[in-house]
Amino acid sequence: MTRQGNQTSEYDVIIVGARVAGSVFAYEMAKSGYKVLLLDRATFPSDTLSTHNIYSNSIAMLREMGIMDRLLQTGTPLYNRAYIQFENAVIDGHFPEVDGSSDCFCIRRTHLDRILVEHASAQPNVTTIEGFRVTDVTSENGIITGIIGRAKDGVIRSFSSKLVVGADGRQSTIRKLVNSKRKLYVPSDFASFVGYFSGFRQEGERCAELYKKGDKLFITFPTSDHLFVVGVMFPLEDKEWIQRFAAGSETGFRDLVTAGLPGSSFSSRLQEAELFGQVKGMLGYDNDWYEEMGEGWALLGDALSFKDPAVGQGMHDAIYSSRILSGLLTANKDWSSSWSGMGDAYQSALESKMMTRFGLACKFTKNIPISKEENAVNHLIGSDPKATQAFLGIYNYANEPEAIAAAVAEFIGQHS
Known part of the structure; x- marks a missing residue:
């Protein structure tokens, strides 16, 4: 399916992938007057395995695009509370305000991606082709100059x-086609599975819930269509659970929650809920960071850096990297003579903003027990509202991790 635009063979930018990163980038480049071709092998609406929670700083960017009201029209609820339990330490509080909002939003990808691609395609200088699979890139003197692929009707273009x-x-x-080098690589110790559930009850105010008990992790968010998305993680070395999921993913999913959180409210509430669709998951994944840009090419979103889903930063990084790249390209009119300088600037901006959360993801992704010292600190964070806000503020960029140490030190000083 082709949307909008007069289809030609030459463009300023070709974007392969029309989900969050690609559609946001297409919109930003079109707004600056560039002629854009947006391609995706899928047709929309289309689902994809994803941690699709959006924190308030990302909501602010969507509002600036003029799309947030339409996203809210899907009926996806806002929330701003998190209930987190690390072993026996509870951190329960509200996200601090950043960019004028403290709300979070976990919209399903069937809604989010469709609305974003429609918004991008509505720009007069964007041509979008769905159902198009890229098979190769073209180059001249080592500079990438375009793509080759197969359209939905089978025609090679x-x-x-x-x-x-x-x-x-x-x-x-x-x-892969441009041979971007992998710069950082931390393999996960975990398998990760996700299911959508109807009839899941929450106690008190709507919130995100996260539990880390032993070597297992459980998380849930309120999402679209009156559903909750629930994720579970367990070590890859635990072959018994891998076999149980293979034998029956829903039974394995429910049994893991029961075994990992025995007698808990979360476990009982999940058993009362009904699975919507199928359980999906990954048996291992890499936290990685690739070379960001080269002559005639650049990467965005998960193509550039994938992070453990436990930190929930994928949506932010997709939007943020798209806006950084579009701003960089708009400021440098003569791209052909600026590849090296733009690549350095793109790398620096992304690392400055995203590397701390990448480091947190790499920590989450390893099966390392919570130490006694860490447990004591978590109890302190949970007992002080200011420290709780500092902790939650890491996720929506209200503050950096150093703010937690400062808040804990202040709390200790007041009570010593």
Whole structure:
């Protein structure tokens, strides 16, 4: 399916991947007057395995795009409370305000991606082709000049551009074709599974819930269509649970929650809820960071850096990297003579903003027990509202991790 635009063979930018990163980038580039071709092998609406929670700083960016009201029209609820339990330490509080909001939003990808691609495609200089699978890139003197691929009708087509952008996810085709180098790599110790449930009850105010008990982790968010998305993680070395999930994913999912959180409210509430659709998951994944940009190409979102889903930063990083890249390109009119300088600037901006949360993801992704010292600190954080806000503020960029240490030190000083 082709949406909007007059289809030609030459563009300023070709974007491969039309979900969050790709659609946001297409919108931003079109707003600056560039001619954009937006491609995706899927047709929309389309679901994808995702941690799709959006914190308030990302909501602010969506509002600036003029799209937040339409996203809210899906009926997806806002929330601003988190209930977190690390072993026996509870951190329960509200996200601090940032960019004028403290609300969070966990919209399903069937809604989010469709609305974003429609918003991008509505720009007069964006052409969108769905059901198009890229098979190769073209180059001249080592500079990427376009793509080749197969349309939904089976016809092979080629398009040329000044820049090809890979926004095509964790298994990015563009990243492989341009030979982007992997700069950082931390494999996960965990398997991760996700299910959507109807009839899931929450006690008190709507919130996100996260539990880390022993070597297992459980998390839930209120999402679209009157559902809750529930995620579970367990060590890859636990072959028994892998076999139980393989034998029956729903039974394995429910049994893992019962075994991991015995007698808990979360476990009983999940058993009362009904699975909507199928349980999906990954048996292991890599936390990685790739070379960001080269001559004639660049990467965005998960194609650039995938992080453990426990930190929930994928949506922010997709939107943020798209806006950073569009701003950089708009400020440098002569791209052909600026690849090196733009690449350095893009790398610096992304690392400055995103690397701390990447480090947190790499910590979450390893099966390391919570130490006695960490447990004591978590109890202190949970007992002080200021420290709780500092902790939650890491997720929505209200503050950096150093603020937690300062808040804990202040609390200890007041009570010593």
